[in-house]
Structure formats: structure tokens, C-alpha cells
Amino acid sequence: MDTILIVGYVASALTTIAFVPQVIRAWKLRETRDLSLAMLVLLGLGVLLWTFYGFWTGSMPIIAANLITFLLVFVLFGLKIRYK
Amino acid sequence: MDTILIVGYVASALTTIAFVPQVIRAWKLRETRDLSLAMLVLLGLGVLLWTFYGFWTGSMPIIAANLITFLLVFVLFGLKIRYK
Numbered sequence A, B: 001m002d003t004i005l006i007v008g009y010v011a012s013a014l015t016t017i018a019f020v021p022q023v024i025r026a027w028k029l030r031e032t033r034d035l036s037l038a039m040l041v042l043l044g045l046g047v048l049l050w051t052f053y054g055f056w057t058g059s060m061p062i063i064a065a066n067l068i069t070f071l072l073v074f075v076l077f078g079l080k081i082r083y084k
Helices: A003-017 A019-029 A038-059 A060-082 B003-017 B019-029 B037-057 B061-080
Strands: none
Touching: A003 A019, A003 A060, A003 B037, A019 A060, A019 B037, A038 A060, A038 B003, A038 B019, B003 B019, B003 B061, B019 B061, B037 B061
16 A cells, blocks of 8 residues: 555544544533534535545545544534533 | 536535634634544644645645645634633
8 A cells, every 4th residue: 555545544534533532522521612513514514425425436435434524523513402 | 527526525615614613613702621632633633644645646626625624723723722
């Protein structure tokens, strides 16, 4: 596997797992006031479209990364609604 | 331009502009306690790597989207440090 592809995979993994500590923080603090609802909605729609794009182009890494990100953003959205 | 490409561009635009309302919120509230620093760091590194990936593969849309996202996340990082 060449360097460029590895960089792509690492980049993809980082932007996906980035939302894990945010979910943990919102869960622990039971506070989401400083999180922007608009950000969560736009991000959720964006990664959902990326997932469709991945399906259409048959790109498994794009599907996997964006589906996981979508689920994490969806959980954050739920926490945002619950702990205003 | 075919539908798949349009979906890719819309997805890219959404995940980039998503951070604008978050920057506005942090700026207005002068509060970033609920934002995860780990998320900002991982996200910043991730989109920076995506930018390099874009340069290497010569993909202008990847460069543009991720460079803008990087700047927005960088501003959020600064606000997080300033308004703990």
C-alpha cells in the first residue's frame, strides 16, 4: 500500500474517531449547551450524503467512515435534544 | 455533471460549513466547556491529513473543503483554549 493511500486511511480514521471523545464528554457532563445544533444537523446530513456517495461509487472506506461518523453525530444530536 | 458528483459536492459543502455555526456559537457564548478538546485536535489533524491527501492526488475539491474545515476547527481550538 502506498503512502498516499495510508495518509487517506489515517485521515479518514481520525475524522471519524474524533467524535468519540465528544460523545463521551456530552454523556458525562450531561451538558450540550455549547454544542451547536446547526453544526450537528449539517454534519449529520453531510456524512449521510457521503455514505450514499460511497455506496454509489462502491467505496467501502467512504461508506464505513461516514456511516460510523453519522451514528456518532446522531447520538450527539440525541444528547443535544435531551440535555439542552 | 452527473448526480453522484453533485451529491459528493453537496456532502463536501455540508461537512465544511457545518463548523461555521459552531464557531459563531462559541464566539457569542464565550463558552466552550461542552466542546471536547480531543475532538478538536483529532479533527484538526484529520482534515490536515485530508488536505495533504488532496494535494498529492491533485484533487482541488478535497483541498478546498478540508483547508476551510481546518481553519474553522483551528479557530474553535483557539476559542476552546481561550474560553475554558
